[in-house]
């Protein structure tokens with residue numbers, strides 16, 4: 001049985017990045033979105049990027065970013081993946097992939113079965129579809145809210161490569177994997193002691209729980 005891929009998102013300090021690496025997480029997510037409590041600037045990205053190099057895959061998360069902003073992020077972090085977490089339509093995802101030559105994770109907000117169906121528009125374009133809770137239309141920060149959606153909506157999901165996200169915790173991740181059949185999971189709030197502040201013990205507990213399932 002292959003082990004579940006685990007992404008810890010919203011890492012912003014050397015200590016918590018090392019905790020994710022030490023816990024055996026596969027992917028480290030770095031948020032480039034100024035309204036987020038997990039936002040990192042380019043200088044911090046340079047430092048964390050060097051620390052992560054060769055030890056964990058680096059994911060640069062951006063929201064409706066233009067090419068110039070993405071280039072700055074890539075120059076600083078040297079990510080292995082780009083995660084597009086805004087309203088980027090399929091054509092924009094295809095352009096980003098072609099321009100930067102990096103695999104793209106596209107977030108798809110889910111509240112209804114229609115949202116899962118709509119995400120199929122990205123299936124042959126994005127490398128991974130990340131199913132996350134759909135943010136409120138007026139949300140200032142469109143992710144990392146610690147909110148789960150109805151996991152049963154993903155039963156029989158047709159996407160080839162996908163990841164489960166939204167409100168996962170060390171306590172519920174095994175059940176979420178069991179119900180959905182997810183082979184990759186992503187967490188942010190569920191491994192924090194307060195909003196935006198990661199907790200090494202929770203990161204370790206999350207990776208263990210995901211891998212035990």
Ligand SMILES: O=C(O)c1ccccc1NCC(=O)[C@H](O)[C@H](O)COP(=O)(O)O
Nearest residue numbers: 009036143144145146147166167188189
């Ligand atoms: O984490 C953020 O602050 C963030 C800001 C803007 C866009 C997306 C953001 N996070 C996206 C993620 O990949 C989170 O891990 C995902 O939404 C799950 O978050 P949570 O429910 O808190 O585990």
